[in-house]
Amino acid sequence: xxxxxxxxxxxxxxxxxxxxxxxxxxxxxxxxxxxxxxxxxxxxxxxxxxxxxxxxxxxxxxxxxxxxxxxxxxxxxxxxxxxxxxxxxxxxxxxxxxxxxxxxxxxxxxxxxxxxxxxxxxxxxxxxxxxxxxxxxxxxxxxxxxxxxxxxxxxxxxxxxxxxxxxxxxxxxxxxxxxxxxxxxxxxxxxxxxxxxxxxxxxxxxxxxxxxxxxxxxxxxxxxxxxxxxxxxxxxxxxxxxxxxxxxxxxxxxxxxxxxxxxxxxxxxxxxxxxxxxxxxxxxxxxxxxxxxxxxxxxxxxxxxxxxxxxxxxxxxxxxxxxxxxxxxxxxxxxxxxxxxxxxxxxxxxxxxxxxxxxxxxxxxxxxxxxxxxxxxxxxxxxxxxxxxxxxxxxxxxxxxxxxxxxxxxxxxxxxxxxxxxxxxxxxxxxxxxxxxxxxxxxxxxxxxxxxxxxxxxxxxxxxxxxxxxx
Amino acid sequence: xxxxxxxxxxxxxxxxxxxxxxxxxxxxxxxxxxxxxxxxxxxxxxxxxxxxxxxxxxxxxxxxxxxxxxxxxxxxxxxxxxxxxxxxxxxxxxxxxxxxxxxxxxxxxxxxxxxxxxxxxxxxxxxxxxxxxxxxxxxxxxxxxxxxxxxxxxxxxxxxxxxxxxxxxxxxxxxxxxxxxxxxxxxxxxxxxx
Numbered sequence: 001x002x003x004x005x006x007x008x009x010x011x012x013x014x015x016x017x018x019x020x021x022x023x024x025x026x027x028x029x030x031x032x033x034x035x036x037x038x039x040x041x042x043x044x045x046x047x048x049x050x051x052x053x054x055x056x057x058x059x060x061x062x063x064x065x066x067x068x069x070x071x072x073x074x075x076x077x078x079x080x081x082x083x084x085x086x087x088x089x090x091x092x093x094x095x096x097x098x099x100x101x102x103x104x105x106x107x108x109x110x111x112x113x114x115x116x117x118x119x120x121x122x123x124x125x126x127x128x129x130x131x132x133x134x135x136x137x138x139x140x141x142x143x144x145x146x147x148x149x150x151x152x153x154x155x156x157x158x159x160x161x162x163x164x165x166x167x168x169x170x171x172x173x174x175x176x177x178x179x180x181x182x183x184x185x186x187x188x189x190x191x192x193x194x195x196x197x198x199x200x201x202x203x204x205x206x207x208x209x210x211x212x213x214x215x216x217x218x219x220x221x222x223x224x225x226x227x228x229x230x231x232x233x234x235x236x237x238x239x240x241x242x243x244x245x246x247x248x249x250x251x252x253x254x255x256x257x258x259x260x261x262x263x264x265x266x267x268x269x270x271x272x273x274x275x276x277x278x279x280x281x282x283x284x285x286x287x288x289x290x291x292x293x294x295x296x297x298x299x300x301x302x303x304x305x306x307x308x309x310x311x312x313x314x315x316x317x318x319x320x321x322x323x324x325x326x327x328x329x330x331x332x333x334x335x336x337x338x339x340x341x342x343x344x345x346x347x348x349x350x351x352x353x354x355x356x357x358x359x360x361x362x363x364x365x366x367x368x369x370x371x372x373x374x375x376x377x378x379x380x381x382x383x384x385x386x387x388x389x390x391x392x393x394x395x396x397x398x399x400x401x402x403x404x405x406x407x408x409x410x411x412x413x414x415x416x417x418x419x420x421x422x423x424x425x426x427x428x429x430x431x432x433x434x435x436x437x438x439x440x441x442x443x444x445x446x447x448x449x450x451x452x453x454x455x456x457x458x459x460x461x462x463x464x465x466x467x468x469x470x471x
Numbered sequence: 472x473x474x475x476x477x478x479x480x481x482x483x484x485x486x487x488x489x490x491x492x493x494x495x496x497x498x499x500x501x502x503x504x505x506x507x508x509x510x511x512x513x514x515x516x517x518x519x520x521x522x523x524x525x526x527x528x529x530x531x532x533x534x535x536x537x538x539x540x541x542x543x544x545x546x547x548x549x550x551x552x553x554x555x556x557x558x559x560x561x562x563x564x565x566x567x568x569x570x571x572x573x574x575x576x577x578x579x580x581x582x583x584x585x586x587x588x589x590x591x592x593x594x595x596x597x598x599x600x601x602x603x604x605x606x607x608x609x610x611x612x613x614x615x616x617x618x619x620x621x622x623x624x625x626x627x628x629x630x631x632x633x634x635x636x637x638x639x640x641x642x643x644x645x646x647x648x649x650x651x652x653x654x655x656x657x658x659x660x661x662x663x664x665x
Binding site (some may be wrong): 015035129 | 642
């Protein structure tokens with residue numbers, strides 16, 4: 001019987017296989033950041049261990065870094081210590097670091113592909129759940145905990161139980177691809193399968209609706225696989241994938257011969273079967289807006305907020321969760337999404353802060369101003385994205401519209417740096433999690449696409465971007 | 472890691488679904504560079520108000536549950552961020568068993584690295600355990616939870632069970648396969664980054 005792409009990658013990375021036990025899997029790429037690594041390096045030191053393959057490991061600082069003027073010292077002392085700790089660890093263990101002043105610094109999941117470090121068919125890990133982003137290139141990319149970070153540093157391997165396979169097939173064509181984006185596709189998927197729908201599986205996104213997408217858009221899809229509970233998400237590589245990675249700073253020298261080998265092997269066989277399947281038809285999908293406190297609590301922009309009864313479909317626990325969520329979000333069921341006013345706009349994060357995201361958002365705001373009383377910011381995903389955007393003049397468009405134009409980092413996606421919501425503030429955010437307090441204690445997050453966030457910034461409330469002239 | 476020992480304690484019922492790791496340990500506490508001392512920050516935003524006064528309506532602040540080692544909770548516990556700090560916080564606070572109808576994958580895996588036993592049981596058993604007021608005993612060797620009224624058996628992967636019971640150091644185990652890893656590297660086609 002045929003094999004899925006995931007099964008092929010898995011099998012080609014088995015170092016040790018045992019009956020009824022996890023497999024020892026080789027890791028081709030290890031990405032390290034400042035928050036989930038200090039304790040792992042400490043563990044190595046305590047046991048007198050070294051990093052087995054520093055040449056397969058890279059590091060950057062992204063979660064903690066201020067997005068304001070980089071020439072100023074970091075005021076938060078605990079952040080400063082964590083950033084300094086990563087510098088020292090990389091120096092001590094011989095790991096390549098893209099530090100705060102590097103032109104390659106940025107969110108680890110944005111810089112990996114941009115630098116040609118992410119490769120099709122490879123295994124990639126990082127102590128961060130959004131590692132699934134790299135799956136867009138046909139890699140098996142897993143988020144791991146700090147103990148596993150230490151294990152990979154020491155051995156370049158991980159003991160892993162083989163996940164099940166999950167086909168998410170996206171069929172059809174969007175009527176207005178500038179208004180209905182990759183973000184709306186993935187939010188629709190999560191709304192349907194639920195936040196635990198992918199638990200224990202690796203999703204392969206397939207179908208016309210996926211192959212039509214650019215690499216930046218595929219990364220948005222794979223990025224949020226974890227929000228559907230999946231261990232990872234991936235897309236089979238195609239010409240777009242191979243073209244994207246060609247000629248980047250760390251693209252391998254023998255790239256063309258690698259591409260030749262990938263073309264033959266890195267796809268799911270036609271007679272392969274999946275353990276689970278979900279099909280989404282995108283012919284008629286609408287822009288999505290989350291209304292609750294997990295990414296499954298999402299509805300169409302032209303819908304009212306559902307009642308907890310309708311949302312929960314008879315599940316008492318889900319109903320209770322929806323009631324709590326509405327209370328936290330200070331919203332009532334029946335309210336139309338377009339009537340919800342916002343205080344803040346955040347365009348950023350590993351989900352939606354790549355160049356294409358910024359280009360699309362800039363088209364919405366060109367020649368207009370952010371609504372009075374709304375504070376809006378753009379945080380490019382990497383210094384390279386920032387530079388490319390500035391070369392295109394996007395920074396001027398945003399600044400002229402009264403957006404703040406910041407330095408690269410995770411920023412208000414999780415608010416570990418000074419960029420946070422105040423209690424009660426409501427934010428249209430292009431990030432990935434609307435958990436309670438995620439963007440700041442008491443803050444209220446609505447997950448949307450970059451164009452939806454930009455339109456909300458101008459109007460002061462959510463707007464159905466399909467009504468705007470976007471072509 | 473210390474070997475896992477049987478636990479007897481009252482249960483702390485946290486009757487919520489989809490408890491994410493941002494709630495278990497909010498981001499402001501992820502800046503620490505050590506593994507210890509996270510217990511006081513566990514469920515911080517649910518335990519304390521903006522002036523850091525204890526919220527009386529949150530279960531962990533009820534003195535009845537002081538010293539409880541077993542947390543019982545709803546579906547999809549530990550979803551979201553991969554932060555192992557969530558497990559460190561639960562451990563440091565004193566929990567060594569988490570019982571739920573389901574767990575998020577990364578959280579589940581992180582538990583075993585820190586000597587915490589996550590047990591998955593059917594929702595209807597969880598509902599009963601949420602009401603349990605007497606101490607219960609968790610016996611990992613025999614895979615049984617003993618309550619005042621019944622014995623409930625639970626499943627666990629034999630490899631994971633061994634890791635907990637023996638308190639094994641993962642990396643030391645893996646180093647027994649160093650030759651295999653080297654062999655793999657010799658035939659590996661993926662080029663190095665640098």
